[in-house]
Amino acid sequence: MTVRSTETGRGQRCPDCDAALPADEQYVAWCAACDWNVDPGAPDPVPGRAEALRRRLARRYGERLFAAMDEPARRDPSGVLAVVVALAVHTVSAGLAVAGLLLLVLGWGHGALPVIGALLLVLGCTLRPRFGRLPADAPVLRRPDAPRLFALIDEIAAAAGTTGVDVIVLGPDAGAHVTTYGIRHRRLLHLGLTLWEILTPQERVALLGHELGHFAHGDLRHTAVVARALDTLALWLYFLAPGSAPGLAQWFANVVMAPPRWIARGLLSGLDRLTLRASQRAEYLADGTAARVGSSAAAAGLLDRLLVTPSADNARRREAIVASRSSGSAARREAEEHLWERVAACVALVPEVEYERLRRVGVRRGHAADSTHPPTHLRHRRVTEGVQHEASVHCDTERTAAIAAELAAVRRRLAQTAVGDAGR
Template structure:
């Protein structure tokens, strides 16, 4: 399907001579020989840590995919690697506790003298690095059961099929993503739904998305363990604190600081990579199992369609950025009209998604295979996740959304949908996870 005014032209491929053409809003390429299939080339991660993580993710993803094809049992299981990762996580928290204890010691034994200064610094550092449970955000819409009974009932139904329990809150933000995580001291669960992501999915793909996210709990994903997850957060904080300044015009003092921080920086990087090596295979297995739950809950067809949507998120982000830029160029009048244009934003986005031709999806699938595309630096390659779904048993939907049920869910999300749309127009899109 192409938009009005779009012209398709056919011409010979410069490499093999086969006829090529298509919607000129998208990259023109040759399906016969892959000419121009990836004109931009692979993207390089700016940070070495992410590059290493992505390489590990791709290696483990390929091995696990081979296991899927051969019929290997991928059910989650605890092993020596997971136990060692938990020990390291506890050691990380032990370091934070030791820093706090040393700070207290300095204050008690140096009261009134110079040891008070390092004591205060150590306590401040321990406070920054302390394991902290996530909390509900206060800058985006948060839905509770009373405000969205139909949506929560759907989540509960999906959770039951996935072998877990539902969530306590649903957060709606502007990211092209979705996730689940614990919050609060009691370990309650929140589901984070990026409204742009939700909008580009069919009703059944949305069910598949819920199945995938809740499948992480049902399949025992080690990285959703509170102790391990909070240790990762502390290590990432250490990593940023010790990261050297990458400035060609650095002063002599900054260069000396970089040298002093080099050893702790590489030490923290090493611990992070060790934890990745210990948990990445289990985490990747959990992703494949979550995909399997996605297919079981929403159908194989919907789960495969969901992976295709992951490949065109750049196109979604471009539409959102264009709408935000249009409001900025219109000046004060554009911002005043942001509320009225919020619904138009979603209509333009869904219209754009409906106009993406199958040839573009196929190109993105081939590019994903070439680049090893994944949702982030720790997920298995998307094309392998898709292939794993296709290679498995074709499953019908265990949970179906149809009729007025979809309309009731849309009505419950209408207020959040409008607020998020207005925020995107006023402040620009959020592409975070």
Template structure:
């Protein structure tokens, strides 16, 4: 409730800027009052709450493009106690995520191919179960009110960033004064961001634990634990992909057909490399992760605590079991996206 209250204060400031801009324009129409009016309206517009849209730089699949993948996601969603997603985006991240987009709150699942290709079919079900679990349990930080307040505060912080200046330049003194004036508002904005972080972090981490429970219920506790372990070798996946990029740059594909052939085998080579990591090395990474407090990012609980939480009580069997034929059909549906993302990695590096 406090987080929502802080977020509403942030949005109230945006409304005040917009109303103030309209007032200046009306009162000073045709005069100097239009200058601050236009400035305040532009500022209010840049800080407005914005709805998320579908990404334009990633392959996005609809139900007609991947009926088997959507059918699997729908089945997992039913077990989780929610509905499926409306679109699936594919990217090159070693991650997966869900979010809402559009006015009607449609659902977008983003699958990072390096993670997806490294998982077994049952581990993929556990991964999808975890992501669907976020829609079941809720997360204050990712709600529209608080999330858009984060975005507005981040924009404010960008506006108050120090301006680079050369002391020998004619405008150096003016820039220095401007930077000094920015100090207090920048600290205030950073303080607001810190407050929102403190108020929502516990709920965000709790949502991750609850999503792990959904993951275990859909794909089995064992598959959920194995999926979590794959995150510990994410650095190995990054190294493998960078090695492939370097190899392609030195003596790799020449021409479109060769590049497509290279891209086709990238994911198989990545999966083989990660599968070759021996169990004793995985155990070492688990222990090192526990000592370092490894987590996916600052919003996730430490991985070893998530691991320990899943081991409390009896192990859950899989409510959704992988089907080999369905997996082959899903692989076919993802083939174009696999090639496109692999070529993107080849072109842009990793």
């Protein structure tokens, strides 16, 4: 939780406008009337030049799109160009492999041509697009493992105009995202339990609606062609990164690899910028889906919870450390059993005045989930000031309990892992 950073005593009044200050000792003392001490934290870390430009563009696009989202959608030339660039990237990868194979077969017996062909073939196969895999070290749920949860996701997907997911991967974090895996591009939903547990049932519906909305609205970054191209370019940069070994050979290799490294970096930066506006529009559309399926109030509540996910993560770590120091195996098992409830209880104590302060800090700093998202305060405004929706999908008490029972074993496993990691 945010810790008070001033020496102002409770029960006092604002030194600037004499308004009464909040009286909660656990949170920052600030003035809602004049914003005195609203943002006492340290400035955001200064990013590199490229990341700073990316953030400025993201904020600019987010602000422009906020004002233009109600206008009819138009074909985005940058999106078309992004697909062209992505296809060119895949063509290069395939071309290396094909050229290598031809040199290896047709150049056999012609000096060094087969050797060059073998090198190109290996390089092309190494730099080929990856299709993603299921994580080996995280719980994976399939339909037979959690039929009620998958049924809820299917209902939300139908309301959003898309289909559900093939697997759900659970983690201890405070995030959620959708992606695809495998050559058949099966759909995967990642759910972080720290986020899931601090949400109300209807906010969970909004969360699932938001994530499935990325599939429903054709988010450019979630398409197979563009997503794999971004991954491939990142892989190119990894292999082309300059080595640090001493010697003339390494220096020569770094010099030779510099031009393709610059090209790869330029392509990655260009493709990222070409998809940035479309990605931000997709986030606004996904928020709209969240409001339609879960209700506008639930979508706004979800966005508020995202403001306190750092506090939720800290609460999870703190509770895990306390549990790891419990005396006796019975006490430790009890602490593990109730880890997630205690994290949720910590977040439930956050007062509305603290949420309001965090919203104002977000306006000042232009905070967003990351540089592919519009500023969170603009997303919140669009949900709360736009057309208000009632929920089209409901998660009642019986359904909530059934889903909790399906997740019980995974909750215990992730709690045990968190406590074990904290005790090391």
